[in-house]
Ligand SMILES: O=C(O)C1=C[C@@H](OP(=O)(O)O)[C@@H](O)[C@H](O)C1
């Protein structure tokens with residue numbers, strides 16, 4: 001359980017735990033590479049630990065040198081061993097969807113399962129195109145849901161027009177494409193996060209990107225490398241939002257990932273009138289890294305839609321919290337993907353924020369939030385969704401009474417140490 005209440009203006013400079021998307025990929029790419037991959041700044045969150053456990057079951061030796069340093073003894077695609085027991089991805093959509101791409105092209109049999117939330121999340125979006133590549137996948141409701149089983153084998157390259165902007169779909173198909181005959185091309189309606197495209201070249205893979213299209217040639221091998229993981233901008237978003245909830249505050253987050261396919265939340269905060277300063281200081285594995293400083297006196301409501309949505313998809317719950325404090329109405333559109341995350345985030349965000357007096361309407365593809373509301377204290381629940389738990393805790397920073405967040409253990413999925421960190425603000 002986390003308890004938060006109204007804060008006085010504060011100033012803070014801090015770092016946040018490692019990027020979840022990059023941490024997953026560092027283990028996966030390290031495992032299918034030849035040789036050793038050293039990972040620094042790894043996120044020791046529950047989701048990334050699920051990825052480590054699954055690859056351990058595939059015979060990959062993965063050493064935890066410290067909480068955040070990991071050494072992966074890559075075995076190449078060909079060295080992955082048939083697992084004896086089902087692979088349990090826990091709560092992690094990224095783990096299951098990317099692993100399906102890898103496992104489809106390797107001649108072993110495996111079964112994938114996860115928690116209650118994973119059992120509700122749609123898998124057809126990857127199973128269908130993987131089957132077109134020749135993958136043999138079966139599962140509940142003809143492969144729409146877990147449990148899923150994969151009998152890996154020879155794959156054919158595919159040109160795929162993805163109906164959704166999803167980095168998990170894109171990455172899954174690119175990883176399958178690495179093992180397929182010929183070229184695999186993935187086109188998306190808007191570009192989703194491109195960590196796979198940034199990181200694979202660091203492992204010696206060649207690919208071509210043109211706007212929202214990526215092309216990869218099959219039969220390429222990966223070579224182990226060193227990966228430094230920047231702080232997660234999706235985690236930083238909660239602390240930046242905390243500063244916006246308490247006018248007169250200022251927060252700097254250092255060594256955070258600034259990949260433009262992830263910084264939509266900074267654009268949204270700027271549109272709302274926040275002062276956001278960004279300084280890129282380095283590139284790690286082709287990923288821009290640097291510092292973000294935010295401050296604000298007054299916020300205004302905005303319309304968030306289109307290409308911006310995939311660039312801030314995981315930040316919409318906290319954006320809705322901030323929008324309750326803006327002048328005027330905030331409209332979020334084109335965000336139907338929120339319905340198939342750890343929870344239906346349109347429903348859970350609205351339901352929990354209403355408990356604190358927010359005026360918020362759910363729509364088919366987003367929500368409408370009336371600004372300028374005085375939030376009250378109340379008892380909220382994470383619904384087992386880390387981002388909902390964190391969003392509600394930050395809502396307490398502007399509430400007239402105490403906000404209690406039940407189910408806060410879910411936050412460990414992406415942000416271990418969240419409660420301690422925000423208690424210091
Ligand atoms: O590829 C990734 O690392 C992720 C992609 C996104 O999901 P979708 O691909 O389903 O949009 C995002 O919501 C998730 O937190 C991480």
Ligand SMILES: C=C(OP(=O)(O)O)C(=O)O
Pocket residue numbers: 020047091092093094095314341342387414
């Ligand atoms: C949607 C998320 O993750 P995943 O899809 O990996 O479960 C998230 O972290 O908000």
